Amino acid sequence: MKTRFLNTLLSTFLALASLQVTAAGNDPLPSWNDTASKKAIVAFVERVTQQGSPDFVPAAERIATFDQDGTLWVEHPIYTQVLYCFDRVGVLTKEKPELKEQEPFKTVLSGDREAISKLSKEDLEKILMATLSGMSVDQFQAEAKKWLASAKDPRWKRPYTELTYQPMQEVLRYLRANGFKTYIVTGGGQDFVRVYSEATYGIPPEQVVGTAEGTKYGYDKDGKPFLTKEPKLLLNDNDAGKPEGIHLMIGRRPNVAFGNSTGDRQMLEWTKAGGGARLSLILLHDDAKREYAYGPAQGLPDTKVGTFTQALYDEASSRGWTVVSMKDDWKTIFATPFLAPTGRETNQVK
């Protein structure tokens, strides 16, 4: 009798577990609250993937583009790649000591946070160009990978690659499961993001479009060829550079685009202006407790990153973009290593 009771209990347990699995299986976006944003995403996917639907798009033509900083992972208070470049200034000035006394390198080396936060856009560009060029593409990849494996966000004490948003990881997976090719279209450096995009988001390097410098082909003394990163801007993948970069690197207009700031405006416009069903979404950082709240659209302090202006909010409304509220639409914020997109036990860079 005892055995029979245990068996019944076990059966009941398994049945319940199975029900739970089914429920989770039915919900492609379990970290999203059941609000209008989630409904808009699911309804859109159903419209374009259902054979016979007037908005049906063949699987081979389904393209989804995502901004990275502030859309897929944390961008506040400063872009991760800029922190990387600041750290590289130390290495650079060891190789070229004459730069130690030159601005803006001198300020970066001083470690004076107040002064560093006041660096101009031109200063930042100078730092980026100097620290992201002059080495072979293989060297660059090795250096960036090493840095990403050890650097940690000061607030969360976790590697930057663990500060991706769980609800967005679910959107990426949901779209891929429905035949979409998912792309990152970032103002950040294309070569930098490609180092970790596959392990962190399940997005291969060839599906990362970003700000790109040129390279130069040459040979070493044994005739072995190599590519050197050059301080020559080929694509500034911000603002109008996003649709231009999408045309250059993908050649198709996206069906879905997701952004969070004025730098994504043209990508969202370009996507939504296509024929058939198109979905443009914009993420609002309005969750000071769980992440950050910023952007003048909310009367929140403006920052150098992720500007979300009133004009952008108005345009979202007039052009029919979906505004996603981090505070109201997301149950959880961060993806944990356990939920890494590639199925590995950690989403740190290999």
Added chain:
Amino acid sequence: MKTRFLNTLLSTFLALASLQVTAAGNDPLPSWNDTASKKAIVAFVERVTQQGSPDFVPAAERIATFDQDGTLWVEHPIYTQVLYCFDRVGVLTKEKPELKEQEPFKTVLSGDREAISKLSKEDLEKILMATLSGMSVDQFQAEAKKWLASAKDPRWKRPYTELTYQPMQEVLRYLRANGFKTYIVTGGGQDFVRVYSEATYGIPPEQVVGTAEGTKYGYDKDGKPFLTKEPKLLLNDNDAGKPEGIHLMIGRRPNVAFGNSTGDRQMLEWTKAGGGARLSLILLHDDAKREYAYGPAQGLPDTKVGTFTQALYDEASSRGWTVVSMKDDWKTIFATPFLAPTGRETNQVK
């Protein structure tokens, strides 16, 4: 009895057809003779795809790049895209009549073949820039598609998109069946090739890397955005521009590269110089009867297209590239519509 006889005949026919399919199924490259070139391709694919092999490459990382003109389809005596641009000169000078009296447009309009064949590289570049820019990307696609549907090669009296090489279509399919992403890496215009790459080779637009001009984002009077093709060169995808373009657009070094001329040299070098097993192949046009024979390496007349020099031949040998002879290695030359890669009944542009 008659019915029974017909049924038996039908069964026999089906059995034979099935046998044929099986035989073809065992040979991934049926249009290739059983020579060293074919063996090199098959051996390479087996090495990199066999789990446990020291040269195993995970499927997600398998990249194959193909030059187009002279490698996937006919380039002689003149690149198809140049013919397109010559035809567009007529349209352009209708819009801008002042160009009718200016060189090199005047020569093109004269129809004097002798004079046209003597146009310099700079003249050709001027024609390309003038005829490939100034319109929206949508307009350009529509115009190129229309031209491709009606233009015919004067020797074969067939659309250019039907002049692809059957043995190369088989290599593309064979690699894809083994997990490779196949890319076109062409000196030709990226936007031009993208118009027909999917229907003609089964290669989607986002897997075409080519010579690329910039675009400019703007709005029409109703606020609807569009992209205009600009006469500004972003990537000259020839020579060193090929590995540089591969890094820009793909971000991974290819495992296989296939070319046919000096413009492919650096791509073949770059591919072969990677770690593990790499395959670089170069196609020799030595079949005057079935296609063309050209290139100084064979004491054949040099031409403006597809230069295959003695130096290139020497390098192929010293760096271990596989030299493919059209005459000796290929059973058939042209893909027929019946064998179109997409399974459609014609490989003309949709």
